[in-house]
Amino acid sequence: MEHQTPSPDTREHLVVIGNGMAGCRAVEELIARDPTRYRVTIFGAEPHVNYNRIMLSPVLAGEKTFEQIVINDHAWYATNTIELVTSDPVQAIDRAAKTVTARSGLTVSYERLLIATGSDPFIIPVPGKDLPGVISFRDMADVDHMLEAAGKGGAAVVIGGGLLGLEAAHGLTLRGMKVTVIHLMPTLMERQLDEAAGWLLKSALEARGQVILTEANTAEIVGDTHVEGVLLKDGTVIPASLVVMAVGIRPSVALARDAGLEIGRGIKVDDHMVTSDPSILAVGECVEHDGNVYGLVAPLWDMCRALANGLTDSHSGYRGSVTSTKLKVAGLDVFSAGDFSGGGACEDIVLRDASRGIYKRVVVKDDRIVGAVLYGDTTDGGWYFDLLKRAEDIAPIRDMLIFGQSFASGGGAADPKAAVAALSDDAEICGCNGVTKGKVVACIGAGNTTLDAVRATCKASASCGSCTGLVETLLAVTLGDEYSGERLVKTMCKCTSFGHDDVRREIVAQGMRSIPEVMQKMSWSTPDGCSSCRPALNYYLLCALPGDYKDDQQSRFVNERLHANIQKDGTYSVVPRMWGGLTNPRELRAIADVVEKYDAPMVKVTGGQRLDIFGIKKEDLPAVWADLNAAGMVSGHAYGKSLRTVKTCVGSDWCRFGTQDSTGLGVKVERMTWGSWMPHKFKIAVSGCPRNCAEATIKDFGVVCVDSGYELSVGGNGGMKVRATDFLCKVATEEEAMQYCAAFIQLYREEARYLERTAPWIERIGVEYIRERIAEDPEGRDALAARFLFSQQFTQDDPWAARAAGEHREQHAPMARFTPIDGTREMA
Amino acid sequence: MIGEWLDIGWVDEIPVRGSRTVQVTGGGDIAVFRTGDGKVFALADRCPHKGGRLSQGIVHGGAVACPLHNWRIALDTGEALGEDKGCTPVIPVKVSGGRVLLCRTATMKAAA
Ligand SMILES: Cc1cc2nc3c(=O)[nH]c(=O)nc-3n(C[C@H](O)[C@H](O)[C@H](O)COP(=O)(O)OP(=O)(O)OC[C@H]3O[C@@H](n4cnc5c(N)ncnc54)[C@H](O)[C@@H]3O)c2cc1C
Ligand code: SF4
Numbered sequence: 001m002e003h004q005t006p007s008p009d010t011r012e013h014l015v016v017i018g019n020g021m022a023g024c025r026a027v028e029e030l031i032a033r034d035p036t037r038y039r040v041t042i043f044g045a046e047p048h049v050n051y052n053r054i055m056l057s058p059v060l061a062g063e064k065t066f067e068q069i070v071i072n073d074h075a076w077y078a079t080n081t082i083e084l085v086t087s088d089p090v091q092a093i094d095r096a097a098k099t100v101t102a103r104s105g106l107t108v109s110y111e112r113l114l115i116a117t118g119s120d121p122f123i124i125p126v127p128g129k130d131l132p133g134v135i136s137f138r139d140m141a142d143v144d145h146m147l148e149a150a151g152k153g154g155a156a157v158v159i160g161g162g163l164l165g166l167e168a169a170h171g172l173t174l175r176g177m178k179v180t181v182i183h184l185m186p187t188l189m190e191r192q193l194d195e196a197a198g199w200l201l202k203s204a205l206e207a208r209g210q211v212i213l214t215e216a217n218t219a220e221i222v223g224d225t226h227v228e229g230v231l232l233k234d235g236t237v238i239p240a241s242l243v244v245m246a247v248g249i250r251p252s253v254a255l256a257r258d259a260g261l262e263i264g265r266g267i268k269v270d271d272h273m274v275t276s277d278p279s280i281l282a283v284g285e286c287v288e289h290d291g292n293v294y295g296l297v298a299p300l301w302d303m304c305r306a307l308a309n310g311l312t313d314s315h316s317g318y319r320g321s322v323t324s325t326k327l328k329v330a331g332l333d334v335f336s337a338g339d340f341s342g343g344g345a346c347e348d349i350v351l352r353d354a355s356r357g358i359y360k361r362v363v364v365k366d367d368r369i370v371g372a373v374l375y376g377d378t379t380d381g382g383w384y385f386d387l388l389k390r391a392e393d394i395a396p397i398r399d400m401l402i403f404g405q406s407f408a409s410g411g412g413a414a415d416p417k418a419a420v421a422a423l424s425d426d427a428e429i430c431g432c433n434g435v436t437k438g439k440v441v442a443c444i445g446a447g448n449t450t451l452d453a454v455r456a457t458c459k460a461s462a463s464c465g466s467c468t469g470l471v472e473t474l475l476a477v478t479l480g481d482e483y484s485g486e487r488l489v490k491t492m493c494k495c496t497s498f499g500h501d502d503v504r505r506e507i508v509a510q511g512m513r514s515i516p517e518v519m520q521k522m523s524w525s526t527p528d529g530c531s532s533c534r535p536a537l538n539y540y541l542l543c544a545l546p547g548d549y550k551d552d553q554q555s556r557f558v559n560e561r562l563h564a565n566i567q568k569d570g571t572y573s574v575v576p577r578m579w580g581g582l583t584n585p586r587e588l589r590a591i592a593d594v595v596e597k598y599d600a601p602m603v604k605v606t607g608g609q610r611l612d613i614f615g616i617k618k619e620d621l622p623a624v625w626a627d628l629n630a631a632g633m634v635s636g637h638a639y640g641k642s643l644r645t646v647k648t649c650v651g652s653d654w655c656r657f658g659t660q661d662s663t664g665l666g667v668k669v670e671r672m673t674w675g676s677w678m679p680h681k682f683k684i685a686v687s688g689c690p691r692n693c694a695e696a697t698i699k700d701f702g703v704v705c706v707d708s709g710y711e712l713s714v715g716g717n718g719g720m721k722v723r724a725t726d727f728l729c730k731v732a733t734e735e736e737a738m739q740y741c742a743a744f745i746q747l748y749r750e751e752a753r754y755l756e757r758t759a760p761w762i763e764r765i766g767v768e769y770i771r772e773r774i775a776e777d778p779e780g781r782d783a784l785a786a787r788f789l790f791s792q793q794f795t796q797d798d799p800w801a802a803r804a805a806g807e808h809r810e811q812h813a814p815m816a817r818f819t820p821i822d823g824t825r826e827m828a
Numbered sequence: 829m830i831g832e833w834l835d836i837g838w839v840d841e842i843p844v845r846g847s848r849t850v851q852v853t854g855g856g857d858i859a860v861f862r863t864g865d866g867k868v869f870a871l872a873d874r875c876p877h878k879g880g881r882l883s884q885g886i887v888h889g890g891a892v893a894c895p896l897h898n899w900r901i902a903l904d905t906g907e908a909l910g911e912d913k914g915c916t917p918v919i920p921v922k923v924s925g926g927r928v929l930l931c932r933t934a935t936m937k938a939a940a
């Protein structure tokens with residue numbers, strides 16, 4: 001000990017276990033209130049004085065030195081006559097004798113004991129976890145290890161894409177290592193960020209050269225005497241000479257548990273941080289208060305205040321904390337606070353500024369902020385957090401809340417129109433095209449009185465669209481009552497100001513690859529869209545990126561997700577494919593067996609000449625498919641926005657009128673087109689002569705065989721509004737008929753809006769256009785057909801077979817089953 | 829002694845923006861949802877409109893769209909949103925150590 005007191009110190013002895021953030025802060029608070037009351041001894045497991053743990057990330061990144069992050073140096077301990085025992089962890093507490101014993105054997109008696117042991121990093125129990133080169137990210141020693149490894153260069157794997165893992169990955173990248181982050185969840189920092197912000201973060205990190213593997217599960221850490229790599233459950237091996245595990249922390253409670261203190265998830269404490277033993281206190285990450293444990297510093301400060309108040313006999317206690325987080329990675333501004341999960345009574349106010357890479361989401365409930373996620377611009381994080389903690393009524397500033405503090409309080413303008421009106425003429429409105437307010441106003445003045453006219457003329461809001469709201473406000477301000485506020489183009493849904501065509505065009509033009517990317521780049525106003533835009537976006541991406549796009553199951557309507565038709569009682573109907581409407585005894589027998597085996601209450605011939613088995617339970621679907629597959633039958637896609645059936649007549653083989661083999665052609669066409677996803681359901685028919693028994697002239701694509709060839713017609717529909725087809729053209733051979741069919745389907749797939757059948761589509765664009773593209777443009781037709789056939793190679797897999805083999809099994813089976821033991825008592 | 833919380837499995841077993849069901853013998857199913865930002869909710873698997881299986885709907889924000897007629901139901905209150913009126917029983921859920929726990933009394937009541 002550095003400081004010697006001349007006479008024996010008779011003050012009450014407070015022993016602190018843990019020389020970390022909370023332990024020392026508690027002592028500081030205590031000294032601030034009454035410097036004379038306690039004699040203090042602090043035990044620390046680490047060799048250091050008290051330092052700022054959260055600054056380890058900047059130390060790793062080379063932005064700070066250890067000296068710069070010391071909170072209390074040796075002089076502080078000396079001045080306050082605090083005895084500091086370093087590198088000597090306490091190993092036992094004897095509550096009866098009121099002593100603690102450290103590893104060195106040193107035993108000290110206490111009157112009050114404060115446990116502030118913090119957390120232990122969680123180490124996932126995989127083989128190889130104990131190999132040299134596998135470390136956690138918790139203290140200065142870990143940082144030293146990482147720096148040493150980084151000095152040798154090479155590759156590192158960080159397991160865990162949370163706050164800590166990403167900060168470690170950032171530091172190691174700056175130190176020159178090739179870093180791969182393995183994250184179990186679909187998006188990074190899923191506890192702090194929503195999917196949209198998580199996606200932006202991932203893109204930004206990838207742009208910095210890190211490899212981010214989401215939904216990746218570690219199976220094993222490989223190596224002989226030192227780590228050599230990480231093996232994932234899917235078989236991938238990532239070579240690495242350093243593995244950092246940052247998958248979470250657990251309150252460090254072993255010592256307290258051995259001493260017999262009451263433990264929950266952490267050491268249980270009351271509002272003054274007193275444990276189940278009145279002479280023992282606990283503070284920091286190692287405690288559980290009112291059912292909560294915390295892993296951030298802000299709550300510790302509150303706890304330390306409450307603790308010091310208790311120890312100095314003043315009474316305000318700890319009431320729990322609301323927390324906020326920031327990622328400390330230079331150039332990546334990420335902030336999150338409170339609860340942003342939304343819910344019924346919650347409203348999301350979302351701002352996406354694609355050109356500046358900004359995403360802001362504020363969740364409001366009953367005119368109070370309950371949560372916020374900010375990405376790219378976090379300047380207002382503190383302001384939102386403050387409004388949240390104070391439960392301030394935000395109704396008066398609601399319209400401008402999302403623009404931030406300076407905007408919302410600027411000039412006392414309680415009206416977004418006034419705020420926009422107050423902008424100077426050279427304020428930039430459209431970042432993408434560099435259009436100022438002055439230019440937009442001039443453009444409106446010149447007679448462009450709609451959003452689309454403004455877009456067409458001065459280009460404001462014509463690119464990413466994030467300034468659409470501003471331009472609309474400018475229209476309203478400039479035109480006053482003249483501005484109707486109505487868009488000419490109907491928007492896709494309430495989540496966006498763009499129409500379907502704009503979205504499709506931009507997906508292709510900007511090469512967008514995922515739903516979150518579209519939502520960000522096109523400024524969606526909701527965090528994850530709605531049940532109308534998500535299925536549409538999923539389809540557009542699927543169509544634009546055949547073979548590449550990863551289908552999003554959760555953006556599909558239940559019928560497509562379960563590959564069967566949902567019926568009103570919650571059971572499903574199943575329609576196996578019968579090529580061209582043909583069947584045989586084996587198939588019929590298999591269907592009959594399924595009907596009996598699964599107790600299907602009804603079998604029916606559909607309008608498209610197929611057999612529909614009704615009343616199958618969700619959990620039986622995979623077994624039904626397996627049975628039908630065994631008889632050689634595949635899914636009829638009767639549930640999908642996809643090619644349904646090709647209806648045929650008997651044609652020249654049997655019919656005395658038949659001119660061509662309509663059945664054979666129907667089978668070929670179905671073999672070519674099955675499995676294709678479309679904007680809406682799609683039906684084809686082939687009739688053998690103009691008597692048209694297959695009703696080909698009310699199908700999306702119809703073929704009527706005649707003596708001299710094949711008459712092709714399109715856009716027919718037997719639905720709510722019956723529409724006969726438009727004649728497309730006549731061709732001479734089966735091959736041509738097939739090629740025209742493929743080209744037509746592809747044109748429809750690429751250009752129609754989601755949920756638009758061919759009939760309204762053709763009425764909208766005119767059949768002339770279709771003729772130009774298909775009948776009169778041989779090269780264009782070839783290209784369309786080629787694109788169709790190319791994409792078909794990825795989708796002509798029977799979805800039933802995959803499901804019967806166990807894919808997405810979880811969608812069919814319940815997660816758990818319960819049988820009440822005693823109904824009456826349980827339900828009381 | 830019957831515990832008040834039913835342990836039904838790991839959070840990861842519920843797809844993000846998706847759901848799973850829990851079967852109660854002799855009663856209706858419970859639908860357990862996981863939202864885009866990882867929160868877990870449970871409702872009786874029964875739309876207040878005509879009994880559609882909410883578990884089969886599309887989850888977006890804090891709501892689910894019923895697969896039958898597209899009513900939107902708030903996951904935290906069970907209330908139909910927008911113009912529609914109706915309510916589905918809500919079952920309190922806890923997530924602890926990655927496990928999903930359902931309130932037993934509410935589960936049995938909702939399934940009855
Ligand atoms: C790299 C990193 C970055 C972080 N970034 C942030 C951030 O940006 N924002 C934020 O709010 N939080 C952040 N945190 C979390 C924050 O550091 C903790 O919340 C805080 O340090 C907890 O304080 P504590 O005193 O409870 O635990 P610690 O600070 O961990 O202190 C506990 C101390 O007790 C010692 N100890 C344990 N057992 C014994 C024993 N038996 N005997 C003696 N000594 C013992 C330990 O060695 C340790 O020094 C970060 C953490 C890390 C590791
Ligand atoms: S369409 Fe012509 S060929 Fe086909 S079954 Fe009818 S009459 Fe016979």
Ligand code: FES
Nearest residue numbers: 875877878880894
């Ligand atoms: S049953 Fe749910 S919307 Fe009709």
